[in-house]
Amino acid sequence: MKTNKILAIISITAFSISGSLSAYGGGQMGGGNASIERPDNWMEMSQEERQSFMQSQGMEDNENRLMNKNRHEEIEDMTEFEREVFQSTRQLKNQRTNTSQNTNKKNQSQNRFTQNVKKANNYKKFTGILKQKKNFSDGSTIKNKEAVDFLQQRGILDGYGDGSFKPKNPINRAESIKVLLESIGETPDEVTTKIFSDVPADSWFSGYVNKAQRQGIIKGYEDGSFKPEKTVNQVELLKVAFESFGIDLTDYPITDLPTEDDMNAWYAPYLQYAIDNNLLDLEIVNPGEGMTREAFSEVIYRLIQQQEAI
Numbered sequence: 001m002k003t004n005k006i007l008a009i010i011s012i013t014a015f016s017i018s019g020s021l022s023a024y025g026g027g028q029m030g031g032g033n034a035s036i037e038r039p040d041n042w043m044e045m046s047q048e049e050r051q052s053f054m055q056s057q058g059m060e061d062n063e064n065r066l067m068n069k070n071r072h073e074e075i076e077d078m079t080e081f082e083r084e085v086f087q088s089t090r091q092l093k094n095q096r097t098n099t100s101q102n103t104n105k106k107n108q109s110q111n112r113f114t115q116n117v118k119k120a121n122n123y124k125k126f127t128g129i130l131k132q133k134k135n136f137s138d139g140s141t142i143k144n145k146e147a148v149d150f151l152q153q154r155g156i157l158d159g160y161g162d163g164s165f166k167p168k169n170p171i172n173r174a175e176s177i178k179v180l181l182e183s184i185g186e187t188p189d190e191v192t193t194k195i196f197s198d199v200p201a202d203s204w205f206s207g208y209v210n211k212a213q214r215q216g217i218i219k220g221y222e223d224g225s226f227k228p229e230k231t232v233n234q235v236e237l238l239k240v241a242f243e244s245f246g247i248d249l250t251d252y253p254i255t256d257l258p259t260e261d262d263m264n265a266w267y268a269p270y271l272q273y274a275i276d277n278n279l280l281d282l283e284i285v286n287p288g289e290g291m292t293r294e295a296f297s298e299v300i301y302r303l304i305q306q307q308e309a310i
Contacts, residue, residue, distance in 0.1 A: 116276045121246030123307045124185030126154055134158075136165040143167070144294055147301035156182040157297060167297075170290035174205040174228035176237060177212045180244040183300055186211060196226035203228075217244050231290035235267035237299070238274050245303065249273055258285055279303055 039045070039053060130153040142148050142165060151157040157179050159165040171179075181188065188207025194200070199209050209226055212218045217240060220226045232240075242249060252269040262271060267287060274280040279302045284295060291299075 116273075117306055117310050118247050118249075118273075119310060120184070120303075120307050121248070122184050123245050123304075125308060126185065126304075128154070131155055137163040138165055138167065141167055142294055144298045144301075147297045148294065150301050150304075151179070151183075151297055154182070156300070157293075165293065167292060167294035169293050170231040171237070171293050171296045172229050173218075173226065173232055174203075174209065175293075176232050176240065176296065177218060178205055178208045179296065179300060180217070180241055181208050181211060183304060184245055189214065196220050196224060198225045199228060212244075233288050234280070234285070234291050235265075235271055235287040237291050237296060238270040238280070239267060241299065241303065242270055242273065245307070247273070258282070262287065274299070277302075277306060279306070 042050070042053075045053065133149055133153055136142070136148075136159050139145065148157070148165060148167070152159070157175075178188075189210040191201045191206045191210055193210075195210055195213055199206050205228060209218070209228070213220070218226075249269040252273055254263055254268045254272050257263050257268060257271060257275070262268060265271075265287070271280075271285070271287065275282065275285070279299050
């Protein structure tokens with residue numbers, strides 16, 4: 001039995017395993033000044049309790065050296081208790097690493113969404129029950145899955161009847177209004193009257209369209225239509241999003257936009273605010289281009305995170 005390797009790994013003068021350990025084929029390893037036995041309740045201990053035990057026996061200081069000795073042949077030479085100690089040490093190290101990474105990610109996220117924020121007067125913090133996360137059939141093609149899952153679980157945005165999400169599809173006027181009203185905690189109207197000629201009272205989006213029109217968020221066209229299936233471009237979506245949330249951009253300073261035309265355009269304050277607060281990535285800025293479902297999901301996700309961070 002190659003116990004010298006284990007002795008070198010954990011740097012203990014003598015490692016004694018007795019009692020119930022004998023049932024695993026182990027035994028005592030040497031004598032000397034130090035003797036460490038397998039606790040009777042080792043199997044019932046939590047990770048924290050095992051951590052405390054290893055610290056009390058001076059084993060914690062040798063964690064890095066123990067973690068480096070993880071080749072298959074060396075693990076095979078270990079007794080049952082030694083393997084348990086090894087696994088506990090590895091699990092605890094991984095837990096600490098994950099905790100540190102999650103903390104850093106949270107701090108980065110908080111900094112990311114609080115650069116130059118204006119409070120949204122219409123935003124109501126979510127207090128509902130999260131829905132079960134869906135596994136969309138095309139989920140592997142969604143580049144910002146975290147944002148999509150976030151909105152889907154809050155009931156803000158969903159997939160299609162065939163189980164797909166279709167992330168690259170451009171979002172239309174009806175979908176965008178539904179997303180925006182749900183994002184700020186608004187419910188659709190009970191439709192009793194037909195406001196727009198192309199919005200049937202029994203359509204899934206009629207209550208949202210009527211609510212948005214009544215609140216002054218949207219207007220129809222001169223011919224009395226709403227054109228629910230029409231694609232909405234980036235800057236139109238930014239405008240209606242900020243107005244829906246109640247973010248006042250009156251006299252917002254225009255300082256640095258991609259082109260001179262952007263600087264002088266009607267949408268300049270909306271685009272500037274989006275860029276200033278990292279709501280829209282510079283590499284995808286194209287004011288006249290329709291926004292995809294995944295891109296719009298990211299904007300709304302960041303906007304909600306921004307409001308909940310202030």
